[in-house]
Amino acid sequence: MAHLLREKGFNTFVIVGGLAAWRKAGEPVEKVPENDLVKLPTFN
């Protein structure tokens, strides 16, 4: 995806290790807002 964005003119970088590395380094995180959550179907 970073490559695709770069092709479209964005100056992209990839964070090594992603969210797991961010957390491990003790950097701040926040709760995903309710209205951003993807609602999945359930059977019951």
Place this chain on the structure above:
Amino acid sequence: MNLFSLMAHHGYALIFGLLLAEAMGLPFPAAIALVAAGAAVAAHALAGPYVLLAALLALLLGDSAQFWLGRYMGWALLGFLCRVSINPETCILRSAESFYKRGKITLVVAKFIPGVNTMAAPLAGSMKMRFSQFLRLDLAGALLYSLTYLVVGYLSRDFLAAILRGFHAVGRTMEAVIIASLLVYGIYRVVQYRKNKTYSVVPRVQVEELARRLASEDASRVQIVDVRSHGYYDSGSARIRNSIRIEPNNLEEEIKHLPKDKDIYLYCT
């Protein structure tokens, strides 16, 4: 020793083991084993009811384990299973929607559909299906799957024996075909590797480096973007502070809102 003689000697254990492995998501040739077992039943080397019992027990045991793993591990397990798919980012949502649209009957036919067979039981668990309901549908699916292949093997015993004799006769040709297939696969992997190498030109930054930049006066030129799909299914999920989300399934539309005057830092799980 060919598959038929192996089946005649260790049939019940083999059927149980292979079907349990398949139900747990491992790529084992369970359908072929069932066909061979059907042929062994036709040759009176195995007893049909016991073969069926071994198959049903293995499938129900494996599927139930996947169901409960799906229930308690949720999207983490599905994300893990999806990593081996062609498009991991869209795999979970697409499978879930497909499962929901087709309804509960999916569980009955899932074992015949590659890909869906691995995802069906954990999806049912994740999607809060009642276990009693899951067991009924899964039993129906396991019965249909086992009986279909056993009957195919039973009815085509002579035909399968002829094919095996043919395989022995054209052994060298088969070797050549296998070597050619491996060669084609090797070339495919090299092409994929070179393609991915092209993608690796995107700069990668360590967390510490980005954190330093965020703490500097230059922070206003940074935009952190979350490109996970499956991180957004469970309430209580966390993301990097002040990051925004891009839905990978809708990239063309989403990038309209991305600032071009900032450096974009992407991350996933």
